[in-house]
Amino acid sequence: MRKLRLIALCIAMVAMLAACSSEGEKKGEEKAEAPAPAAKLVLGVAGAHSGDLASYGLPTVNAAKLVAAKFNAAGGVNGAMVEVYAQDDQCKPELATNAATKMVSEDVKIVLGHICSGATKAALPIYLESKIILMSPSATNPPLTQSGDYPNFFRTIAPDDAQAALEVSFAKSLGLKKVAVIHDKGDYGKGFASFCKQFIEKEDGIDVVLFEGVTPGAVDYSAVVQKIKSSGAEGVIFGGYHPEASKIVTGMRKKGLELPFLSDDGVKDDTFIKVAGKYAEGVYATGPKDLSSVPMNQEAVAAHKAEFGEDPGPFFSQAYAAAQALLTAVQRAGSTDYDKVTEALRTQYVDTAVGKIKFDAKGDAEGVGFSVYQVKDGKYAEVK
C-alpha cells in the first residue's frame, strides 16, 4: 500500500514537471514565432475560479473573454490582439498574492479582479509596486479606495458605504431633520447603520436622535417603537433584514406612527412586502440599480447566452464593464503606460455594461450604484 502511494506520488511529480516543461517549450515557441512582441495585450483575470466561491469568479472570466473577443474582432487594442490570462485565488489572501506575483512575472499590465475584498487587499501592494492597474467587479470593502493607499485600484461596483450615502441624501431630500437610526446588531445591518450615522453627522440640518440595535427574533419591538416616538424622530433609517424591518414597521403603523421608513437592500425583498402586508406601503428601500434597461448590458447578456448557453452569473455585468473600461483606457492612452492609462480612466467617460462611467480620484466608479425604491401597491417601484 505504502509502496503504491509512493509510486503514485512519483508519477504525479513527474507529470507535473513534464507539464511545466511543455508549457515552457510552448512559450518559447510562441516567442520565436511571434513577429513583434507588441502584437498582443494580456488582460489578466484574477479571482476565485475554483473552490466554494467559484460561482462569483467564473462569470468574470467569461466576461473578459467576451470583451476580448469583441475588441479583437474590431482589430484589437492599438493593433494588439487581446489575450486573457486567468489566475485562480479561490478568494484566499495567500493564493491571491501568488496570483499577483504570477501576473508580475508574466508582465501583465492590466488585471481584472480580484473578486473578494480580503484577497484584493492582500494582493494590492504587489500590484502597486509593479505599477499594475487593478479593477475589481465585486470587492465592496470601502477602505480599498477610500484609504487612498492604492492609486492603482479601481472598481465598477459601488462600495458598501455608497448605499448609506444615498440613503442619507435621500433622507435629506425628504426634508427630514431628526432621524432615528435602528439596526439589527449584525455585521451588515450595523455596518450600514453606522455609515448612515457618520454621514448624517457630517451634514448640517439633519441629526441622529436615536441610534440603537434591536435583538433579532425578540418577541416584540413595542418598546423600541415607543422610543422612536418619544425621540421626536421625523423618520427612521433601518439597517438589517426584512423580518425585523417588517416587525418594526408593523409596530409603528399600529401605534399610529406614520413616519417615513427607509431601509437597505436587505429589506428590498418581496418577502418584506408579503409579510408586512398593508403596512409595507410607502416604505423606502435602497437597492442595486436595475441594469436591465442599459443597452450595453442587454448586449453583454445576449452575447453570454450565445457563447456559453446560459444566463450569466453574479457580477458579470460589473466584470464586463471593468474589462471594457480597462481596454478602452489602454486604447485611449495609446499604450499600457501606467500614468497614461490611469489618467484616461479618471478623466474620460466610457460607455459600459453598467452605464456611462468614469472613475473618481480614489478609484470608485461614478455613475454606478444604488437606486431608491418605494413600495407602491404591493411592489417596489424606483423613485425617480
Added chain:
Amino acid sequence: MEYFLELLFGGLTRGSIYALIALGYTMVYGIIELINFAHGEIYMIGAFTGLIVAGLLTMLGFPGIAILAIAMACAVVWAAAYGYTIEKVAYKPLRGAPRLSPLISAIGMSIFLQNYVMLAQTSDFLPFPELIPEFDFMKGMGSMLSSSELAILTVTVAVCVGLTLFIKYTKLGKAMRATAQNRKMAMLVGINVDMVISATFIIGSSLAAMGGVLIASHIGQINYFIGFIAGIKAFTAAVLGGIGSIPGAMLGGLVLGLTEAFATGYVSSDYEDVFAFCLLVLILIFRPSGIMGKEKIQKV
C-alpha cells in the same frame, strides 16, 4: 408619564406571553422534575395551526371574531395533542432513566419539531392575519394600549385565575398537587399518575398555543424558529419566579417583560437581554430558588 405608561403596557404584554409559556415549563417541572425544552416548539406549532386554520376560515368567508375563536380553539387542541404525544414518545419511556436522559430527549424533540415544521411549511417568514379587531372604545387610548395588547393581557389574567382555581378546587388539581409532592405515595393512594402527567402536558401545551396565536396576531408574522427564543425567555421567567411554582411563573414572566421594556426604553435596546439576564443572576444569587420559590419548593 405617558412614555412610562406606554413602556409599562408594552412590558406587560410581552411579560404575559412569557408567563403563558412559562406556566407549561413550571407545571411540567413541578410534576416530573423535567425541563421540557420542546415546549417553545409547542408554542410555535400553536401559532402555525392558528395561521392555517385562520387562512382556511377566511377563504370560507367566516366573520372576524369567529375566525379568532375557532383558530384559537383548533390551535389549543392541536398543540395539546402534540404535547400529549411528545410526553408519550420522548419522556415516558425514559421515566426511570437518569435525569440527564429525558433532558437530552427534550432537546432532540425540540430540534426535530423545528426541522419538521421548516420542511412541512417553509423556512420563510409568513404573514399572520390580524385576528383581534380594533375595539372602538380603545380609540381614546391612542398609542398607549392597543386592542391586541388589551386582549393579550385579559386572556393572561383570565388564564391565571382559572388555572389557580383549577389546581385548588378540582379533583384533578388535587391529584396534580399530590403527584407533585410525592409521586410514589400518590400512586399508593390510587392516583393514576400517568394520567396526571398527561394532563399536565396537555394544559401546559394549550396555554403555550394560546400565547402563540395571540402574539402572532399582535406582531403579524411567524416562522419556524420563533419557539426557540420565546422558549428560552419563558424558561428564564420560570426560573426567575421559582421553577415549579405557578404564581412564580406568572410573576417571573411579568418581571422579565417589564425589565426588558424599561431597559429598552430608558437605557438602550442594545442591552435588553443584558439587563434581563443580569436580573436573573442577581435574583439567583440572593434567592436561589427564585422570587416565589420557597426553600423546599411548593410544586404545582
